Amino acid sequence: MKNTQDDFLRRFIFDKADVRGEYVSLRATWETIQERRNYPPHVRSAIGEMTAAAALISATLKFEGTLELQFKGTGAIQLMVVEVRNRKTLRATAKWSKDAGTNDQTTIFESGILAVTIKPDSDANTFQGIVETDNKSIAQALESYMEKSEQIATRFWLESNNQRVVGIFLQKLPGGATSEEDWTRITALAETVTQRELLSLECTDLLFRLFNEETVRVFDKEKLSFECTCSDQKISSMLLSMGREEVWSILKERSSVDVTCEFCGKEYLFSEQGITKLFASSVESNTN
Template structure:
């Protein structure tokens, strides 16, 4: 992007439909929210770029949430970056993390592809509603890109034709999704397939810089000016961490009290650091003992 170009409005997600067809789309652009995540995840550029793609992808996937809750995208493998995770709430709060090895030092080789960073592993998509049952789908990290892994997930788990294009450059992240809907408007199979092939072919011409720096309406017009596209109002996204003192206490309550008391004996307090936002929660002995006040004593 040249200096005289105006960057696209960022930290928004925008839905669109193709009139006269059973196809929907979403476009997202992130800037401030992406930079806030990176501020808590110092890492080499290839890792930051992949984390940006994860954030853009999970924002796009959040459009499927019809209830209060969180959708999580987690990649776990045996590569130099053992774990990468991004989350988005229905209310469009984003957070993410790239976990370093135990040494805390990244040692990347020349291969900075998806496989080069994450190695062999799995990609999990988890939908966690505030009320109701948790759902998780898992696919192997056996495709060339994150977008292709997600496409495989939709094909296998959701059985919905879905295509994604993702980009990130350490400053901005963006993504485009098009998805076939259950047939309502077009009953003819051949017409339906032709419309889908046309949309995918046009979307496939998108360039990374356009995803990152073009205004949504400009980009969608450039891609689909031959079609009738209905653009909905954009929704804002922002970095938001769901950590809290009560959640941290709940996490401690899952640990055996003998282990917690041993830590208290050694340190006089217990601290929990949020890896997403670096917030630190410190708990003194009375707070820890209160967790177990109503528990029956352990019988040996």
């Protein structure tokens, strides 16, 4: 049994400065994500950073819903998707080309698009914003996205190795007379963090190491864990959207339609009988 105790988001604020922060650390959840795919090291570190970033951004949502970060690239990494639901559960996956193992991180991101999608559970509209990665790191791409779309100065520090994903984010609060000064001073302190410190220190030790000259108030941990939202119903509607012709051409080649969830590896098997029933019931519901 994996220990999910250590997977959490943790909000912190500066009592005497107009800056707020969020911290994330994932171990068991990260282990589960890595079990699904044999990620080459560079892909693994990219999807690790994106997982940390998605968790941190989801913590800023003030309503129930899903936050999705999706990267589509023309380089070695073709696709990365991280989805966080209600700040509590997440899932992630990636697709890459064969040369991903040899490329360095910068060429992996040389051209691509990073989309931030927020889907509220209520009837409120889905929001989507897009930023070009343009040789930037995930942190830099998201910082310029937040600056443009939300007009809020934001900084990310994201790290991962094969055991752990860690991230910090700082956001400048609007208002206060000293907010610009606060922001400069506190981001300069955060800037001194090393990769080793992020990956080896625990939350409060890390915050003390960085901000011991400030008054930091740390809130309770909010647990995060891996959970996939795939279901029979979702796979069925995906098959329906592919259309009768395409699904039947798969059936002709094999005796069944076999769909594997990209996120959790669960297999969904549809027999010819099942497919016939599925399309028949969709005709029924369309004519109703």
